[in-house]
Amino acid sequence: MRLVIPFVIMVSCSALAAEPRVEFNRDIRPILAAKCYACHGPDEDKREADLRLDVRAEAVKVAVKPGQPEASELWKRITHTDPDDVMPPPSSPKQLTKIERDLIRRWIAAGAEYQNHWAFEPIKRPAVPQSDGKNPIDAFITARLRTHGLKPAPAASPATLIRRVYLDLTGLPPSPSDLAALSDWSEQKYEKIVDRLLASPNFGERWARHWLDMARYADSNGFLGDGLRPNAYLYRDWVIRAFNADLPFDQFTIDQIAGDLLQQPTTDQITATGFHRNAALNTEAGVDKEEARYQNLVDRVNTTGRVWMGLTVGCAQCHTHKYDPITIRDYYSFYAFFDNTVDRDDAKTKAQALAEADKDRRQTYVHLAGDYTRRGPDVIPASLSALPPMAKPVQPEPGRLDLAHWLVAPQHPLTSRVAVNHIWSKLFGFGFVRTPDDFGTAGESPSHPDLLDWLASEFMRNGWSRKQLIKLIVMSATYRQSSAHREDIVELDPLNCLLARQNRIRLDAEILRDSALAVSGLLKRTIGGPSFRPPLPEDVFDVGRSSNWQASPGDEIYRRSLYIITLRSVLYPTLTTFDSPDAADACVRRERSNTPLQALAMMNDSVFVEAAQALALRAIRESPHDTASRLRHLFEWTLNRSPRAEEMKRLAGFHSEQKARVEKGGAKTLDVLGNTSTFVPVPDQIEAATLVAVARVLMNLDEFINRE
Structure with missing residues (x-):
């Protein structure tokens, strides 16, 4: 499919x-x-x-x-x-x-x-088209639009842009004080906001989540037993720190593929090798250990190929690739880089790490038809034959460190392109290549090949800095366009391939939950540390072995969704409802579905109900006592903009209807306040219950669930 x-x-x-x-x-x-x-x-x-x-x-x-x-x-x-x-x-x-x-x-x-297939050709730096603008991205995009008789969309409103860039860079909506920048709006103000967000510790949290999808991060082994990995979070926290420190992507790559093989590796570099310890691990009694080992190594090969090169190398596990020039011998030569890795825990930090076997090293073979019991010709570690050769290794036989350096070598045609494509996709909803894990011949050709290559070249020229690349993109007029519907491109470009406007994107599952907690005032902003357990309904445990679930104490349950414990047998239903991955494989692109179950979750899931209650309580405490002020504040806190006159009129009408219903229903209708009832003075309880209904409506609006 x-x-x-x-x-x-x-x-x-x-x-x-x-x-x-x-x-x-x-x-x-x-x-x-x-x-x-x-x-x-x-x-x-x-x-x-x-x-x-x-x-x-x-x-x-x-x-x-x-x-x-x-x-x-x-x-x-x-x-x-x-x-x-x-x-x-x-x-x-x-x-x-x-x-x-x-x-x-x-x-x-x-x-x-x-x-030759475009993705296997060397990256060349195209000339930037002539343009009146300052940003090269806009020059490429505008030149392409011009060939189709299209013009870029007008700029998004400052309020829309602030919300967009906050959600994209930190995964959190702007606060009322952040929106103060709307006065005297200017290019300089916007740039200062971008710089501040890139320097925020929340930036690392947001962008770590993107990488953790690809790293198939989880806090348990999977399979029937699904044993806990109590120290898995150390790798997650390293990723957060790496993004916040703007660790160059080439070093970020080397540390994860072969950090243990560096001279005098740091604790962080050892922790980084946990990338390949994140995969599911079969520890069941009676399991064929050699088969389990083989499957684990296959996962490492396939994941490395998908994440760094955007290739479906796994298709060559059993036979030569049907679409790309990757032979089965290529596959097992690549497999050989990992054939002598062993799983170890770092003595200092207890982090899950990868290490190289010191003795009893294995000879690697082609496994005929992908059967671990059938040995074909023997092979030694080698890069894919269709790509530029690896530099001569220091040792007689190349190792993982050579592999890591090969991946980020300037002449490698894929790594920089794939990384740029990933980053672009997070800021526009899709990449230049809409098959981000398949840059091969069966994948999609890039919509803007010259711009992709220019950015890939620029990425390397700027020291593989992801923050610089992201700033370049979000400062462009292309990123800042309105996402409003355009009749003039519906027939010509229904998928918005040409980017004559921005894209409207449904918030990722974690960001939706975090946004609800943030606007309600419940969010606990502690960064890093062990994962927490949110409250879960009892019927979640009808399958699997996980039981005796106890939610984390106090306000731990209000931490960012990034820190929710990921048990492969008991995935948090609120996140899976909104398409969060299951950590079974590297996820380089999340699906975005639109289902009735999502609407039901937004209305009835305990985290959103509790957020609505807290938001109503916040309005009682922080707003003036008149209804209009409270409604205006609720609207601004939730949607990060001022309401229009007609919106205020409809909101006031809804408030009146709900207040009449609460008054008619008596004490029973006050149950909607939940635990917040103890914090609401009795004279304010009817108003608070009414505001809960208003808050639930606002948090279920399409505008809250999407970023424009």
């Missing part, structure tokens, strides 16, 4: 770039990769009719006659009417469209030129 959905998106975005001249990488390779390579691609074991279409020299032998579509077997087969001869066969779910057949015909007629 994952390969089908991106292709639908890819076709839509590729159509935007269509030009009279057919280009192999942009127009033809995506078609062949999605619909032909499975049977006529790199995998020699699955190749049909001895026909290979991913290599020109092979294709022109049999199927393609450059300049002569009608004489080409490829054209005859894709236009054949006989079900026994037509390709793809009628049984295939990946049929060619008329547009795709026409593109193939035009390509053959033009000479059937092939190109």
